[in-house]
Amino acid sequence: MNIYKKQFYVKNKLNFCFTIISCVLMTAINVASAFILKLIMDVATSGSLKDMKRLFLYSMVYLIVLIAVMFIKRRYYNNFIKKAMVQFKEFAFSKLLDKSINSFDKEVTGRYISIFTNDMASIETGYVEANLKITVQIMSFLCGLAAMAYFNLILTLAVLAASFLPILVSVIFGKSLEEKVRLVSAKNEGFVSMVKDLLTGFSVVKSFRAEKEIFNLYQKENAQIENAKNGKRKTGDFITLLSASSSFLVELTTFLLGAYLAIQNIITAGTVIAFIQLLNLVLGPVEALGPMLTERKAAVSLINKIETATTAAEKKEVSEEKTDFSHAITLHDVSFGYEKEQSILKSVNLTFEKGKSYVIVGASGSGKSTLVNLLLGYHNNFDGEIKIDGIDLMTLPTSSLYNMFSVIQQNVFLFDSTIQDNITMFKTFEKADVTQAMEKSGLTKLAAEKGVNYKCGENGSFLSGGEKQRISIARSLLRKTPVLIMDEATSALDLKTARLVEEEINKLKDITRIVISHRMDEGNLRLYDRIIVLNNGIVAEEGEFDRLIENKGYFYSLFQVTKSA
Numbered sequence: 001m002n003i004y005k006k007q008f009y010v011k012n013k014l015n016f017c018f019t020i021i022s023c024v025l026m027t028a029i030n031v032a033s034a035f036i037l038k039l040i041m042d043v044a045t046s047g048s049l050k051d052m053k054r055l056f057l058y059s060m061v062y063l064i065v066l067i068a069v070m071f072i073k074r075r076y077y078n079n080f081i082k083k084a085m086v087q088f089k090e091f092a093f094s095k096l097l098d099k100s101i102n103s104f105d106k107e108v109t110g111r112y113i114s115i116f117t118n119d120m121a122s123i124e125t126g127y128v129e130a131n132l133k134i135t136v137q138i139m140s141f142l143c144g145l146a147a148m149a150y151f152n153l154i155l156t157l158a159v160l161a162a163s164f165l166p167i168l169v170s171v172i173f174g175k176s177l178e179e180k181v182r183l184v185s186a187k188n189e190g191f192v193s194m195v196k197d198l199l200t201g202f203s204v205v206k207s208f209r210a211e212k213e214i215f216n217l218y219q220k221e222n223a224q225i226e227n228a229k230n231g232k233r234k235t236g237d238f239i240t241l242l243s244a245s246s247s248f249l250v251e252l253t254t255f256l257l258g259a260y261l262a263i264q265n266i267i268t269a270g271t272v273i274a275f276i277q278l279l280n281l282v283l284g285p286v287e288a289l290g291p292m293l294t295e296r297k298a299a300v301s302l303i304n305k306i307e308t309a310t311t312a313a314e315k316k317e318v319s320e321e322k323t324d325f326s327h328a329i330t331l332h333d334v335s336f337g338y339e340k341e342q343s344i345l346k347s348v349n350l351t352f353e354k355g356k357s358y359v360i361v362g363a364s365g366s367g368k369s370t371l372v373n374l375l376l377g378y379h380n381n382f383d384g385e386i387k388i389d390g391i392d393l394m395t396l397p398t399s400s401l402y403n404m405f406s407v408i409q410q411n412v413f414l415f416d417s418t419i420q421d422n423i424t425m426f427k428t429f430e431k432a433d434v435t436q437a438m439e440k441s442g443l444t445k446l447a448a449e450k451g452v453n454y455k456c457g458e459n460g461s462f463l464s465g466g467e468k469q470r471i472s473i474a475r476s477l478l479r480k481t482p483v484l485i486m487d488e489a490t491s492a493l494d495l496k497t498a499r500l501v502e503e504e505i506n507k508l509k510d511i512t513r514i515v516i517s518h519r520m521d522e523g524n525l526r527l528y529d530r531i532i533v534l535n536n537g538i539v540a541e542e543g544e545f546d547r548l549i550e551n552k553g554y555f556y557s558l559f560q561v562t563k564s565a
């Protein structure tokens with residue numbers, strides 16, 4: 001059993017054992033009911049008052065055992081399912097959190113949403129519950145047949161022979177149902193992705209008067225998912241129809257043969273009644289097992305899909321975990337493109353020394369964000385070498401990179417929680433550290449006005465762009481990592497606040513700062529030890545402000561253009 005399927009059973013053994021025991025007892029009770037019915041019929045046709053007393057006693061015992069077993073089942077069966085699903089969902093989500101950013105970004109988030117809602121529900125019924133039900137059905141079939149054989153062998157053989165018909169039906173048509181279930185899951189992914197996207201862009205849709213066009217998109221996807229579901233239902237119904245009619249043929253065979261044997265006085269009328277009762281035990285599974293096994297197979301393929309989606313094909317990590325940074329980050333002949341044959345960065349050679357501050361400037365699309373994303377290990381298919389203190393970045397565990405670098409991205413993301421939670425990322429920090437991080441990022445006034453427990457709204461929608469940025473700056477400063485990377489982290493701040501925040505950041509001791517900036521503000525640029533100028537993926541120039549101005553090269557022209565704008 002693979003590790004994903006194991007999650008249903010680990011720490012769930014007691015519930016599982018009692019569930020199975022109650023299922024066995026339930027089957028025994030069902031078989032016993034046939035014996036009681038036979039007894040009733042035989043007592044009625046040729047019994048005595050003494051037999052009636054015995055019958056009454058048996059019936060009472062039957063009832064008491066039935067109630068007791070139902071109670072056991074109610075408790076352990078439901079607990080088993082609950083725990084199995086909690087553990088499985090937790091395991092899948094923890095695996096998902098283990099993925100690196102690099103292997104997550106490429107996928108559509110709608111896929112994961114669909115997995116944790118729709119697919120999980122299908123797995124609950126189609127696998128976890130189905131496993132138990134299938135066990136019950138098989139036991140019921142075998143015990144039913146055994147009891148039948150005890151009463152009359154010829155009739156039993158006839159039932160067995162006729163049962164092959166419905167079994168054949170489910171074997172033949174099961175495969176097509178399985179495909180339909182998979183199709184529904186795939187369509188659901190598309191549907192969830194689209195709805196998520198359209199709702200996120202609600203205000204854009206409204207302000208651009210695109211309701212009709214968006215509705216058309218919705219209509220198309222909605223029709224597709226409902227068609228897929230319809231196809232699944234139709235195939236399911238077709239299988240039910242075929243197996244119901246073939247079951248009817250089995251019943252008819254049993255009735256006719258049973259009646260004939262009773263007329264010939266080979267069996268009693270009570271035995272015919274017992275057979276009718278036992279037929280339910282045998283035919284029920286014959287009808288239900290096919291669809292159940294098919295649904296189970298489809299659920300297994302969903303479990304496999306979850307396994308593929310949540311297990312990352314991670315890079316080979318050979319170096320040991322590294323937490324501190326003592327010397328330098330070097331890029332040697334680094335070239336990279338998102339697509340094959342395309343190159344965004346071209347032969348980049350750079351050194352970032354410990355404790356110094358760097359600002360990367362360049363036109364939009366010149367590759368600034370791409371460059372820092374390479375340092376963060378987001379892409380692993382670049383040419384050349386990136387080394388941190390002489391260790392190849394590709395061999396470092398991703399967790400080491402996240403321990404060394406903290407990054408303030410161009411697109412700030414805030415959780416739908418308080419300002420405090422968004423700064424601490426739900427962790428516990430010393431109060432003084434939080435206050436200091438807030439001061440340095442210019443949040444003190446905001447915190448005093450709104451309070452740190454102010455709810456930020458979905459992706460910080462209750463805050464201004466600049467406030468969101470400052471929260472994300474505080475979030476990074478609080479981590480006190482040896483390297484701080486900022487990608488246009490102050491772009492939404494006014495010149496004065498931006499300068500204050502950047503001054504604070506430049507005062508930080510022992511921290512290596514790599515800052516991407518659009519702002520060609522002389523005062524701002526002078527704060528940094530070195531300016532790196534990117535032009536179309538190439539490092540065009542590098543050096544201090546005055547020297548670059550003296551050079552009268554690409555930086556100079558860039559500076560003149562923005563200054564006069």
Ligand SMILES: Nc1ncnc2c1ncn2[C@@H]1O[C@H](COP(=O)(O)OP(=O)(O)OP(=O)(O)O)[C@@H](O)[C@H]1O
Binds near residue numbers: 364
């Ligand atoms: N995930 C991606 N997939 C494909 N192409 C991308 C991706 N991200 C960026 N690009 C492309 O790579 C080029 C460099 O993008 P990058 O984001 O590094 O520019 P930038 O210098 O940060 O620009 P800006 O100042 O506008 O933020 C652009 O042409 C962009 O279209």
Ligand SMILES: [Mg+2]
Binds near residue numbers: 369370
């Ligand atoms: Mg960028």
